[in-house]
Amino acid sequence: MAERSLRGARLGAQSFEDERGVEMAPRQDVEYALPDGRTFTVTMADEAEVPAEWEDPRTGIVGRRTDGSVPEVKETKHVRTHWDMLLERRSVDELEDILTERLELLRSGEIGPPHLHRRGKRKSA
Structure with a gap:
C-alpha cells in the first residue's frame, strides 16, 4: 500500500499527465499597440474572431x-x-382629453382610494 501512495504530491495543483501525442490547436499571435507606442502580443486560436x-x-x-x-x-x-411608447399610440391632444376625464372622475369620487374622498354629512342612525 505504501508504494501506491502519492507522498509529497500536491494533488490539486499538479498534473501527472504528459503531453506526448497531444496536438495543440492552431494559434496565431496578434500584436496590439498602445497609445504611448509600446506593443504587446496576445495568442489566439486561428479560427477566433x-x-x-x-x-x-x-x-x-x-x-x-x-x-x-x-x-x-x-x-x-x-x-x-x-x-415615447405612449406617443406611438396616442396624440398629445388625446392624452390631454384622457387626463381631464380621469381627473374629473377622481375628484367626483368615482375612482381612487376611498380615504381621499370627502363626503358631506355622515348619516346618523
Missing part, C-alpha cells in the same frame, strides 16, 4: 491592432422611454 482593440494585461490600457484594422462602430439604439 480577432477584435480590433484589446486591453493590455499589464497596464489595463486599451491597445489597437498593429495591422491597421479599424474597430467597427456599433450602432447604438435610441432608448425608448414610456413617454
Whole structure:
C-alpha cells in the first residue's frame, strides 16, 4: 500500500499527465499597440474572431491592432422611454382629453382610494 501512495504530491495543483501525442490547436499571435507606442502580443486560436482593440494585461490600457484594422462602430439604439411608447399610440391632444376625464372622475369620487374622498354629512342612525 505504501508504494501506491502519492507522498509529497500536491494533488490539486499538479498534473501527472504528459503531453506526448497531444496536438495543440492552431494559434496565431496578434500584436496590439498602445497609445504611448509600446506593443504587446496576445495568442489566439486561428479560427477566433480577432477584435480590433484589446486591453493590455499589464497596464489595463486599451491597445489597437498593429495591422491597421479599424474597430467597427456599433450602432447604438435610441432608448425608448414610456413617454415615447405612449406617443406611438396616442396624440398629445388625446392624452390631454384622457387626463381631464380621469381627473374629473377622481375628484367626483368615482375612482381612487376611498380615504381621499370627502363626503358631506355622515348619516346618523
